[in-house]
Amino acid sequence: MTLCLDYIFVTKRKRCDFTTLIVLTTNPYLVRQFDLTRVASPPIAEAEAWLKSSNAALDLEIGCGVGWHPIRYARENPERRLIAIEHTRAKFERFRSRLLAHPELSNLFPVHADAIRWIANHLQANSIELCFLLYPNPEPKAPNRRWLRSPFMHHLLKAIKPGGVLALASNERWYIDEACEWAERFWKRDSPLIKEINASTTPAHQARTHFEKKYLLRGQTCFDVQWHIRKGNKENA
């Protein structure tokens, strides 16, 4: 019965072959391989030049919204570099105009693009030390688009150096629980550090991001998870 149901599900969405179907029926934790050829495009010269311009530690923020966190992070960590990516035009424009007030921040590289495409085309394995995913859309109707269940995670984890950190924040406990479950079961990660953020730990005016502030003002608890990437972890040679 399970096999039939999975077969119908898989066939309707044309997602996987028969081998994958068999694996799915025995192991519910499966993330398709990431197909780099589907997102390949020529690298952008400006980004290549910025990446080559320094050997300082490189960090990455995916979905940085209107840019509060990247600007603050770059100011507080002048010895490090941060690439901050946002694909919604209106949010990126707010980030860019905010950044115009900080011409000194040459350690921050703002990118208006789909992060999956940009990272696949610009970031090599073992190039990132700290990767932030702060308050991503929890994708309630599209489980395969949640970051820890997405094929892109194969590439993203390879891009983080052993010794580096993957940081995820959300106000949704179920999203964090699921991410931790997939990190352990599929990605074979060690238990992460989980910190709660709420009105008693963080006044709203100290929120790192626009969304974090919104949740703190509503009296919600937010969760901040950090996975330490070790050599020998799945995807980290």
Ligand SMILES: C[S@@+](CC[C@H](N)C(=O)[O-])C[C@H]1O[C@@H](n2cnc3c(N)ncnc32)[C@H](O)[C@@H]1O
């Ligand atoms: C819920 S908002 C959070 C924004 C910000 N991190 C904050 O906490 O205020 C999620 C953001 O991720 C961006 N985003 C989602 N998928 C993305 C992708 N593939 N590439 C770049 N940005 C993405 C969305 O446009 C949106 O601005």
